[in-house]
Amino acid sequence: MTDPTALSTPALLPVKIAGTGSYLPERVLTNHDLEATVDTSDEWITSRTGIKERHIAAEGEHTSHLASNAARAALEQAGVDPAEVELIIVATITPDTLTPATACYVQQQLGSLKAIAFDISAACSGFLYALEHAKHCVGAGAFKNAVIVGAEKLSAFVDWNDRNTCVLFGDGAGAAVILPSTNGDGKILSSQLGTDGAQAELLNIPCGGSACPITPENAKEKSAVLAMQGREVFKHAVNAMKQASVEAIEAAGLTPGDIKLLIPHQANLRIIDAIVERLEINRDDVFINLDKYGNTSAAAVAIALDEAHRSGRINRGDKILLVAFGAGLTWASAVIEW
Ligand code: UT7
Secondary structure (H helix, E strand, O other), X not given: OOOHHXXXXXXXXXXXXXXXXXXXXXEEEEHHHHHOOOOOOHHHHHHHHOOOEEEEOOOOOOHHHHHHHHHHHHHHHHOOOHHHOOEEEEEOOOOOOOXXXXXXXXXXXXXXXXXXXXXXXXXXXXXXXXXXXXXXXXXXXXXXXXXEEXXXXXXXXXXXXXXXXXXXXXXXXXXXXXXXXXXXOOEEEEEEEEEOHXXXXXXXXXXXXXXXXXXXXXXOOOOOOOEEOHHHHHHHHHHHHHHHXXXXXXXXXXXHHHOOEEEEOOOOHHHHHHHHHHHOOOHHHEOOOHHHHOEOHHHHHHHHHHHHHHOOOOOOOOEEEEEEEEOOOEEEEXXXXX
């Protein structure tokens, strides 16, 4: 007979975020710049999304370069030598190449030659999916440390003639270093992940994969660009992020009033406002930077976390809530004691 205790999961040791970093490419594309190329206006983009500008990667600047810059900053802050990194997880839907994983290029660029490296494709929830993986890998003692990165070069995957999508997205990367928690110096208190593959077609890049390869013959009609049913995605985003937030707060044994800072996915200010209203969290306790960067998918929560941390919005002992939603559909949340 099988001994059930032999199959039980060993308790995870607590882990913490020991450093954060982010990187935005230099070039800024404003709403007014877009007025010159598509039938849109600064007024429409601002009032419907809250976005004012976004950053666009330079020619030859790939997702891995953005990711490595963010990871270096996080490692430096954590005091971890890149050569000592054991695990690199890159969350992205805009990889440098279909294979190998972008994380492999990052491993080389960082000089983290001991690390194993792989990607996660969970769209805008990807950074929090990576956090969950790292929590288990480091918490179980299998790895001494991990670098998780959300990085996107969405400018390479939008149709710049489609006003429904091209005004929404931007490029960038954010990273965090995960270490075992020692002496109660901060820890991940709870996390929740969810997926609904039945809604996959609401937001996707339909071509460029094996279901719809781009060939010399069809290259004029088919391209690898984002397609989204915005209104439907909007409704799912509000419901899923609200629910994931409630569950993570409860699982941490807290109430919304205990949350010092909410860092939500940065897709649309109206989505954030709807969540904040339903969660009864004070609007002043919400970190928002989508006006500067647009929706950077997997990078968004990671960039916001780094900016909040470096600008002094997060202090030792604060309980912060991260929540994201994206293609898949996927959603994720985490409550962290800093
Ligand atoms: O990060 C992953 C998750 N993504 C999201 O959470 C995004 C969720 N969705 C949204 O944020 C919003 O649905 C959008 C910002 C994408 C769109 O806002 P909306 O208020 O839902 O607009 P809509 O798509 O219903 O379009 C309203 C009107 C349409 O015109 P008609 O048909 O009413 O004449 C669009 O053609 O606005 C028009 N429109 C634009 N007008 C000027 C759409 N895009 C633009 C534009 N400029 N860029």
